Amino acid sequence: MIRGIVIALFILEPPREDPVTEGRKLSIDGTKLSIHGVLQVEESDRLSELLEGHRKAFMSAGCFDIDFADAPGIDAIPAAVLFEFANSLKRAGVRISRLNAAEAIDNLFKSFDDNVSRVGSSKKLNGLHEHFEDLGEAIATFIESISGLWGFLGNTLNTLFDTVRHPGRIRWQMVFYYMEESGVRAIPIIATLTWLLGTVLGYQAGYQMRAYGAETFMPALLAYSITWEIGPMLTAVLVAGRSGSAYAAEIGTMKVRQEVDALSVMGFDIFGYLVTPKLIALICVMPILVLVANFAGIIGGLLAGGIFLGMPASIYISGLSSALIPFDIIWGMVKAIIYAVIIANVGSYMGMRVRGGAAEVGKATTGAVVMSIFFVIVADALMSLLFVHIRPGISM
Amino acid sequence: MAASDAIIQVSDLSGGWDEKLVLKDISLEVKRGKILVIVGKSGCGKSTMMSYLLGLNKPWKGKVIFDGQDIWESPEVLEKCRRRWGVTFQSGALLGNLTVLENVMLPIKEYTDVPHEEMELVAYSKLETVGLADFADSNPLEISGGMQKRAGLARAMALDPEILFFDEPSAGLDPVTSAQLDELIISINRSLGTTIVIVTHELASIFAISDRVVMLDPEKHGIIAEGTARGLRDTSDDPRVKAFFGREVVQAAEGRS
Numbered sequence: 001m002i003r004g005i006v007i008a009l010f011i012l013e014p015p016r017e018d019p020v021t022e023g024r025k026l027s028i029d030g031t032k033l034s035i036h037g038v039l040q041v042e043e044s045d046r047l048s049e050l051l052e053g054h055r056k057a058f059m060s061a062g063c064f065d066i067d068f069a070d071a072p073g074i075d076a077i078p079a080a081v082l083f084e085f086a087n088s089l090k091r092a093g094v095r096i097s098r099l100n101a102a103e104a105i106d107n108l109f110k111s112f113d114d115n116v117s118r119v120g121s122s123k124k125l126n127g128l129h130e131h132f133e134d135l136g137e138a139i140a141t142f143i144e145s146i147s148g149l150w151g152f153l154g155n156t157l158n159t160l161f162d163t164v165r166h167p168g169r170i171r172w173q174m175v176f177y178y179m180e181e182s183g184v185r186a187i188p189i190i191a192t193l194t195w196l197l198g199t200v201l202g203y204q205a206g207y208q209m210r211a212y213g214a215e216t217f218m219p220a221l222l223a224y225s226i227t228w229e230i231g232p233m234l235t236a237v238l239v240a241g242r243s244g245s246a247y248a249a250e251i252g253t254m255k256v257r258q259e260v261d262a263l264s265v266m267g268f269d270i271f272g273y274l275v276t277p278k279l280i281a282l283i284c285v286m287p288i289l290v291l292v293a294n295f296a297g298i299i300g301g302l303l304a305g306g307i308f309l310g311m312p313a314s315i316y317i318s319g320l321s322s323a324l325i326p327f328d329i330i331w332g333m334v335k336a337i338i339y340a341v342i343i344a345n346v347g348s349y350m351g352m353r354v355r356g357g358a359a360e361v362g363k364a365t366t367g368a369v370v371m372s373i374f375f376v377i378v379a380d381a382l383m384s385l386l387f388v389h390i391r392p393g394i395s396m
Numbered sequence: 397m398a399a400s401d402a403i404i405q406v407s408d409l410s411g412g413w414d415e416k417l418v419l420k421d422i423s424l425e426v427k428r429g430k431i432l433v434i435v436g437k438s439g440c441g442k443s444t445m446m447s448y449l450l451g452l453n454k455p456w457k458g459k460v461i462f463d464g465q466d467i468w469e470s471p472e473v474l475e476k477c478r479r480r481w482g483v484t485f486q487s488g489a490l491l492g493n494l495t496v497l498e499n500v501m502l503p504i505k506e507y508t509d510v511p512h513e514e515m516e517l518v519a520y521s522k523l524e525t526v527g528l529a530d531f532a533d534s535n536p537l538e539i540s541g542g543m544q545k546r547a548g549l550a551r552a553m554a555l556d557p558e559i560l561f562f563d564e565p566s567a568g569l570d571p572v573t574s575a576q577l578d579e580l581i582i583s584i585n586r587s588l589g590t591t592i593v594i595v596t597h598e599l600a601s602i603f604a605i606s607d608r609v610v611m612l613d614p615e616k617h618g619i620i621a622e623g624t625a626r627g628l629r630d631t632s633d634d635p636r637v638k639a640f641f642g643r644e645v646v647q648a649a650e651g652r653s
Contacts, residue, residue: 075556080514115520122497123533
């Protein structure tokens with residue numbers, strides 16, 4: 001019989017020295033776990049180690065008691081570990097009892113009891129279905145914003161004509177500020193990129209045309225493509241990226257901080273105050289930027305011809321002068337004005353659409369760039385189709 | 397006994413922003429298990445004081461001692477201390493791309509290795525404490541300001557901190573919601589024994605919750621009065637203290653008329 005007790009003791013009490021009990025906060029006596037002091041978050045791992053080590057003993061004894069007599073409180077995380085462990089025993093038919101628990105501890109376990117059914121049912125934001133939802137919403141928003149933009153365009157043009165009739169109302173200081181921000185500061189990047197594009201285009205075109213002995217037409221091809229398409233288009237894309245987004249962010253932030261509301265309450269004309277200066281500035285600088293772009297692109301072509309194709313500069317320039325007429329340059333500038341109206345309007349409109357918090361500003365900025373480029377290309381396609389015949393000297 | 401009585405001891409602390417002195421030679425004790433309210437006019441250095449207590453900035457001079465340890469002794473000490481603090485920010489400061497529940501689970505994930513079920517259980521229980529269990533799956537940006545603050549409080553409490561800091565808990569809340577939040581703060585203090593430090597200038601809150609009030613002043617760059625809220629209101633001769641607490645008289649008079 002004594003042997004039996006000794007064996008039973010070995011089963012219940014593992015003979016190894018338990019490192020967990022060393023801190024004396026936890027002790028296991030038979031089927032009773034006693035907690036001394038406030039069990040803290042850091043001790044959760046040791047607790048669960050200790051409990052798992054004795055799981056078999058509790059199972060075979062059929063009961064598990066937790067004694068809180070010495071514990072004034074317990075942190076929620078070790079309590080949850082204890083709770084889940086006890087629950088898993090309970091499911092296996094073990095009888096669980098909490099002894100001498102203070103009110104706070106009892107309340108904590110009660111709250112676990114209330115909430116245990118919720119565990120595992122939680123949703124996540126940005127689940128897969130939400131992405132599809134977002135996609136549909138994005139398309140709906142896009143369509144809705146096109147119609148909104150149309151009204152906005154009418155509004156700004158109206159204000160613009162109004163201010164042109166009364167130029168004194170224009171905030172020239174802001175106009176010059178935006179001219180510098182969106183125009184002068186954009187020159188380096190626009191010149192560099194169109195120059196590179198002109199070089200690449202000149203080289204590629206000349207290389208292909210040489211196979212047919214037609215490389216002397218390279219200057220003409222380059223001049224047309226740059227003045228009609230690449231110059232205005234690349235300028236528009238860069239300005240949309242630099243300034244359209246900045247306009248959306250600026251107005252969007254003002255909207256979030258209720259500055260726009262403050263202005264309207266004070267009786268300001270929002271369009272005249274926020275949108276018109278940007279619009280006038282862009283209308284003034286975009287044609288000049290296109291001129292710069294055209295010039296840089298054509299210089300790029302000249303370099304390509306000279307370096308890669310061995311074309312003397314005189315031939316390149318005479319090729320240009322026989323192909324280009326002033327109309328080509330002016331047409332690019334006219335396009336630039338239309339793009340300026342699009343970019344200033346879309347940027348401001350997207351800023352005005354901002355409702356709520358800072359995250360919306362980021363969306364508005366992205367939207368401004370994407371929409372501006374979209375409408376610039378649509379406008380470009382329309383103009384190319386409709387007005388290709390108006391160039392003097394083209395007959396079909 | 398003194399060491400265990402005060403959970404935070406600030407001694408001879410001076411500091412400010414850039415070259416501008418805001419706080420000069422501040423000494424202050426936060427008693428364990430009590431609610432300390434830091435009050436003062438705008439610009440008196442309440443937020444600066446808070447940033448020093450939280451170890452967000454290092455003071456120019458002086459020490460902040462938490463539970464017998466200088467928090468600037470080493471980065472590890474600061475890290476360890478932070479685990480034992482909970483902070484509730486003015487706006488709640490919940491992450492917008494996580495649900496309310498995930499926000500509450502965030503510190504638990506960061507500091508412990510317990511299984512996911514336990515984390516959720518604790519998070520739900522904390523949300524229940526602040527009365528938001530039904531909003532666990534909500535987007536934090538779509539619940540009201542008061543709820544955001546309570547969710548922020550649940551997150552601050554996730555690891556059972558020994559001390560909870562509140563930055564302007566009543567800012568932007570209506571009086572009723574604000575009073576509910578005050579009650580919640582008191583019940584946390586009473587039931588869990590958590591020490592609480594609050595920066596506020598809401599008189600109703602100050603009288604409702606404070607065990608002790610410390611008043612800072614922008615001209616003196618320091619503490620001009622210290623005591624219980626009622627004691628300061630009734631007995632202080634300092635005109636600045638009178639002016640601050642005097643507002644309550646006006647409010648009460650308006651209530652009567």
